[in-house]
Structure formats: structure tokens, C-alpha cells
Amino acid sequence: MNLSYFIATRYFRSKEKKNFITVLSRISMVGVAVGTMALVVVLSVFNGLEGLIKGLYASFDADLKVMPVMGKSFEVNDDFLSEISSMDGVEILTEVIEDNALVRYGEHQVVATLKGVSENFLEQNRFEKGYFSGDMSLGEGDRPQAILGRGLSYFLLLDLDDDFELMQVFYPKEPRAGSIDPSSMYNRSVIQPAGIFSIEKQYDDEYLIVPLDFAADLLEYGNKRSALEIKVADGFSIDNVKSNLRNHLGEEFLVNDSNEQHASLLMTIRLEKLFVFLTLTFILAVASFNIFFSLSMLAIEKKKDIAVLMAMGGTQKFIRSIYLKEGAIIAFSGALIGLLLGFLICWVQDSYGLVSLGVTSSIVDAYPVKMRWTDFLYTSLSVVVITLIASYRPALIASKVKTTMHL
Known part of the structure; x- marks a missing residue:
């Protein structure tokens, strides 16, 4: 066993007298453990929230979305759609027309996002991770049906059991010159x-989902589409399919995956996670100041030991290594306990959901957690850096202590 490590271990485990220095060392270890545990738990919760948001969005959005670079719509034809549908990895191609429209139900009205979709939209399990009530159908032929968000239904005071009340959808159009008829200023359809x-x-x-033909007629889009949504077949890489589509479509189109469709939101979550990590790391650094004080006091108390070691040929580097390793033992012991406790808390939360969100209408009942090995790695690296900073100065002072042996 390395001699400096052996001496440092003896100092840490010494049971001859429980003085203030020993108590301070234990407090330092507990502080590091609590800080490490908090880092692991909070980062895992952020991972869980990010995964939850991605999952919820994925249940509504497609794997890939094709949109025009300029403008809000583009022309399509059968050959154009067939070329995309026949590409490797493209399982389902959904045509989309999306724009804002005024929706009225009874005496209530609200501006909503009208999303017209082709018939295969519902074949992709779009609502499997959310809540759904009523008939999951967009109707057929001259009897179109709409599916709308819960918030939108609250605004309109919608009653699905009322078969006689229909929704009216209005979309503005360019008025004809010389016309004074208000109805000529908008298109109107019922659904x-x-x-x-x-x-x-x-x-x-915001969203009101309707059949593609209904939206095309109301908005007068004809062969124009707002976007194309693509479901990637099992066994194919989304990144590879996205790359092939970009090469095929050229620079006039954007091809975004699910993360790129919500890049700003995911970036916000990651920035919050980064700032939380930095904040908790700073708190961990403050807790590690106890290591600095305990090692400084230990160096003063062990003057005689230092003198003996120097008399036996010990160098300043050797003395310094003892106190550096003493600080490492304190910090790493606390870090290991903190990592284990953090892992245990996250595992219990993930398995049993002990901490509830406190929202009765939430999609999930408990706080989601997801552990990543990178979080454990970065937390451990933070502890190493903080330990070196906190231990180096006391170790340097201890190696330069002026000692005199009295015989």
C-alpha cells in the first residue's frame, strides 16, 4: 500500500479521540454526499421531463416534417408525392394543410389552428400517449368530422353528445371589388x-383537426400544402431518411425531425438543466470549504507527525500528498455515498412514483426521472475538481510548516 495513502487513511479513521477536527471531517463528507445526491436527483428529473415532453410531442407530431423554406405553402402533384412515398424508409406520407381560422360553436367563438390531414393521419397512433374521448374519426365523404383539443373545447363549451349543434369554421378571403356583401369576405363551412x-x-x-378536403375547400388551397408529415418505417434510421429527403428535395424545403420541430423548447430545457447543474455545483463547492478548514486544522494539529516524517527523510512533496489524499478520501467517500443515494432515490421514484406531481389531470401521476451515466460522470468530475481546489492549499501549507524537534 502507498505510504502516503496509508497515513491519510489512518488520519481519517482515527478513533483515539473524537475532537472537533474529526467532527468537521465527517460534516464535510456529509455535505459532499448531500450535494452529490441533489445533483444526481435534479439532473435525472430534468432528463425525465425532457423525455416526457419528447414523448408527448412524438404522439402528435410525425417523425419527419417537410416544409417550404419560403412562404407557408407549396404545390404538390401525384408524381411528387409518389417519389417521396417510394423512398427507402418512408412508411406513411401525410399531406397537411394548416392555417388559422375562426371557429364558432353556439354563442362562443375562438381563433384556432385548423389542421387538415389526409386519411392516414389516424393510422399512426397519434394520440396513444394522451387523453382521448369521443369518436376517433374524421368522417367520410360529405359528412366530415373534427377532432379538437381539450382547451379548445372548453373555450367553445363543446358538447359531444349534442348531435344537432355543428361547429362553424370561417376563413377570410380577398374581397371582390365593388362588393358590399359581408359574406363575400370570408368562406364558411360546418363540421x-x-x-x-x-x-x-x-x-x-389551439388545434382543430379536420379532413384534408375540408381544409382545402375552406382555405381554397387546391393542390397546395403547408407540410408533408412522414412516418419512418421500423428498422430505418430517422437521420438517414432525413438526409436522403434533403438531398432529394433540395434547398427549397426543410426536413425537420421531432427535435428540430421543437428546438427552442428543448434548448430551453437543456439551458435550465445546465444552470441548475452550475448552481448545485457551486453549492457543492461551498460545502467543500469544510474540507479546506478541516485539513488546515489537521495540519496544525499534526505538526509533530510532520516533523517526525521529515526527520525520517520525508519530502515536502510526500507531506503534501498525504493531505491531498486525506481531502480525496473525505470527498470521494461523500461522493460515493451521494451517488448511491441519488441512484436509489431515482430508482424508487421511477419504480413506484412516490413523489406525485399534484395535478389530477396530468398525463403522468408522478415526477418522471431518467438516469444517464453522463450525469454521474460529470458529477464525479465536479467532485474531483472541487476536491483538488479545496485540498491543495492546506496541503501546501502543511508541507511548509516550520517544525522543531525537542529531544
Whole structure:
């Protein structure tokens, strides 16, 4: 066993007298353990929230979304759609027309995002991770049906059991010159509400999903589309399919995966996670100041031991290594306990959901957690850096202590 490590271990485990220095060392270890545990738990919760948001969005959004670089729509034809559908990895191609429209139900009205989709939209289990009530159908032929978000249904005071009340949808159009008829300034269509979904507030409060033909007629889009949504077949890489689509479509189109479709939100979550990590690391550094004080006091108390070691040929480097390793033992013991406790807390939360969100209408009942080995690695590296900083100065002072042996 390395001699400096052996001496440092003896200092840490000494039971001859429980003085203030020993108590301070234990407090330092507990502080590091608590800080490490908090880092692991909080970072795992952020990972869980990010995964939950991605899952909720994925249940509504497609794997890939094709949009024009300029403008809000583009022309399509059968050959164009067939070329995309026949590409490797493209399982389902959904045509989309999306724009804002005024929706009225009874005496209530609200501006909503009208999303017209082709028939295969519901074949992709779009609402499997959310809440749904009513009939999951967009109707057929001359009897179109709509599916809308829960928040939108609250605004309209919608009653799915009322088969006689229809929703009216209005969309403005360019007025004809010389016309004074108000009805010439907008298009109007009626549709039967069939179902209500709840996935995420942004979608719940805004979206009204209707058949593609209904939206095309109301908005006068003709062969124009707002976007194409693509479901990637099992066994194919989304990144590879995205790359092939970009090469095929050229620079006039954007091809975004699910993360790119919500890049700003995911970036916000990651920035919050980074700032929380930095904040808790700073708190961990403050807790590690106890290591600095305990090692400084230990160096004063062990003057005689230092003198004996120097008399036996011990160098300043050897003395310094003893106190550096003493600080490492304190910090790493606390870090190991903190990592184990953090892992245990996250495992219990993930398995049993002990801590509830406290929201009765939430998609999940308890705080989601997801442990990543990188979080454990970065936390451990933070402890190593903080330990070296906290231990180096006392170790340097101890190696330069002026000692005199009295015989």
C-alpha cells in the first residue's frame, strides 16, 4: 500500500479521540454526499421531463416534417408525392394543410389552428400517449368530422353528445371589388365535432383537426400544402431518411425531425438543466470549504507527525500528498455515498412514483426521472475538481510548516 495513502487513511479513521477536527471531517463528507445526491436527483428529473415532453410531442407530431423554406405553402402533384412515398424508409406520407381560422360553436367563438390531414393521419397512433374521448374519426365523404383539443373545447363549451349543434369554421378571403356583401369576405363551412384529445397545452388550446378536403375547400388551397408529415418505417434510421429527403428535395424545403420541430423548447430545457447543474455545483463547492478548514486544522494539529516524517527523510512533496489524499478520501467517500443515494432515490421514484406531481389531470401521476451515466460522470468530475481546489492549499501549507524537534 502507498505510504502516503496509508497515513491519510489512518488520519481519517482515527478513533483515539473524537475532537472537533474529526467532527468537521465527517460534516464535510456529509455535505459532499448531500450535494452529490441533489445533483444526481435534479439532473435525472430534468432528463425525465425532457423525455416526457419528447414523448408527448412524438404522439402528435410525425417523425419527419417537410416544409417550404419560403412562404407557408407549396404545390404538390401525384408524381411528387409518389417519389417521396417510394423512398427507402418512408412508411406513411401525410399531406397537411394548416392555417388559422375562426371557429364558432353556439354563442362562443375562438381563433384556432385548423389542421387538415389526409386519411392516414389516424393510422399512426397519434394520440396513444394522451387523453382521448369521443369518436376517433374524421368522417367520410360529405359528412366530415373534427377532432379538437381539450382547451379548445372548453373555450367553445363543446358538447359531444349534442348531435344537432355543428361547429362553424370561417376563413377570410380577398374581397371582390365593388362588393358590399359581408359574406363575400370570408368562406364558411360546418363540421361535426367527433372527439377531444389532450396531449400538451399548446396543442390542446389551439388545434382543430379536420379532413384534408375540408381544409382545402375552406382555405381554397387546391393542390397546395403547408407540410408533408412522414412516418419512418421500423428498422430505418430517422437521420438517414432525413438526409436522403434533403438531398432529394433540395434547398427549397426543410426536413425537420421531432427535435428540430421543437428546438427552442428543448434548448430551453437543456439551458435550465445546465444552470441548475452550475448552481448545485457551486453549492457543492461551498460545502467543500469544510474540507479546506478541516485539513488546515489537521495540519496544525499534526505538526509533530510532520516533523517526525521529515526527520525520517520525508519530502515536502510526500507531506503534501498525504493531505491531498486525506481531502480525496473525505470527498470521494461523500461522493460515493451521494451517488448511491441519488441512484436509489431515482430508482424508487421511477419504480413506484412516490413523489406525485399534484395535478389530477396530468398525463403522468408522478415526477418522471431518467438516469444517464453522463450525469454521474460529470458529477464525479465536479467532485474531483472541487476536491483538488479545496485540498491543495492546506496541503501546501502543511508541507511548509516550520517544525522543531525537542529531544
